[in-house]
Amino acid sequence: MDILQQISEQIDLGDDEKVYELTATAIEQKIPVKRILEEGLLDGMNIVGKKFKEHDIFLPEVLMAAKAMNAGMELIKPLLLSGNIPMKAKVVLGTVRGDLHDIGKNLVGVMLKGAGFEVIDLGNDVSPEKFIETAKREGAQFIGMSTLLTTTMPVMKEVIELLRIENLEGKIKTLVGGAAVSKSYAEEIGATAYCYDGSNAVEYLNSVI
Numbered sequence: 630m631d632i633l634q635q636i637s638e639q640i641d642l643g644d645d646e647k648v649y650e651l652t653a654t655a656i657e658q659k660i661p662v663k664r665i666l667e668e669g670l671l672d673g674m675n676i677v678g679k680k681f682k683e684h685d686i687f688l689p690e691v692l693m694a695a696k697a698m699n700a701g702m703e704l705i706k707p708l709l710l711s712g713n714i715p716m717k718a719k720v721v722l723g724t725v726r727g728d729l730h731d732i733g734k735n736l737v738g739v740m741l742k743g744a745g746f747e748v749i750d751l752g753n754d755v756s757p758e759k760f761i762e763t764a765k766r767e768g769a770q771f772i773g774m775s776t777l778l779t780t781t782m783p784v785m786k787e788v789i790e791l792l793r794i795e796n797l798e799g800k801i802k803t804l805v806g807g808a809a810v811s812k813s814y815a816e817e818i819g820a821t822a823y824c825y826d827g828s829n830a831v832e833y834l835n836s837v838i
């Protein structure tokens with residue numbers, strides 16, 4: 630079995646030590662980091678996502694898979710970030726209040742940093758007030774919000790409404806993403822942009838700054 634398939638399989642099995650070892654070997658073998666990420670780590674998480682949806686596995690297995698994914702991410706993060714690119718713009722990033730999913734948000738953060746953006750990562754379960762206070766204090770041009778739960782999608786709308794109330798609409802642009810969100814939802818709530826993944830977010834930000 631090819632090493633990237635093995636990484637994917639070990640994510641599915643939730644073995645963080647094996648994922649770490651295999652990712653290290655793949656790096657040593659000079660497999661491009663984008664392939665390790667997409668065909669190994671993300672492929673594994675996709676399989677886990679499907680199994681969870683079909684009730685073939687339950688939360689403990691998903692947590693173990695998430696831990697295994699993070700073990701691999703620790704190794705590839707510095708490679709995605711390498712290269713001394715001057716900072717292009719500031720982005721305040723976080724997963725919205727009530728949502729603890731942070732793997733995708735972290736990945737977007739890594740991709741943005743790697744592309745030369747300054748990222749202020751507020752973590753998960755972030756209140757609308759915290760997004761806005763931080764963006765104002767830091768002079769950020771963008772707020773990036775993530776959510777994977779349909780129940781927490783309205784929090785994104787709260788952030789956009791608060792920006793309007795504070796007359797900051799347009800001055801601080803909003804970027805939304807995460808499995809629960811779609812382009813049409815982003816339009817409905819008045820977000821500046823929807824991006825389906827980190828590379829797409831980089832492309833979008835590069836096109837507007």
Ligand code: B12
Pocket residue numbers: 671674677678679681682688691692695727728729730731732733734736737773774775776777778779780804805806807808809823824825826827830
């Ligand atoms: C891992 C996982 C968990 C882990 C999270 C661990 C962690 N540290 O993040 C744990 C076990 C904790 C968990 C808990 C729960 N989960 Co969960 N989880 C998942 C799972 C299997 C994978 C998510 C993931 O990490 N994917 C991999 C990453 C890389 O993808 P991503 O997050 O989508 O991010 C990409 C893009 O969306 C985008 N993106 C993401 N954020 C942003 C932000 C910006 C600004 C931009 C531009 C782009 C962007 O770029 C990323 C990179 O490509 C999904 C299934 C799925 N198919 O998504 C369910 C899923 C999201 N979970 C679900 C549920 C229901 C729950 C729980 C409510 C379960 C429960 N009964 O307790 C709890 C909620 C806890 C809470 N309050 O948040 C549901 C949500 C259903 C819904 N429609 O609301 C899903 C869809 C599973 C399902 N099909 O039922 N979960």
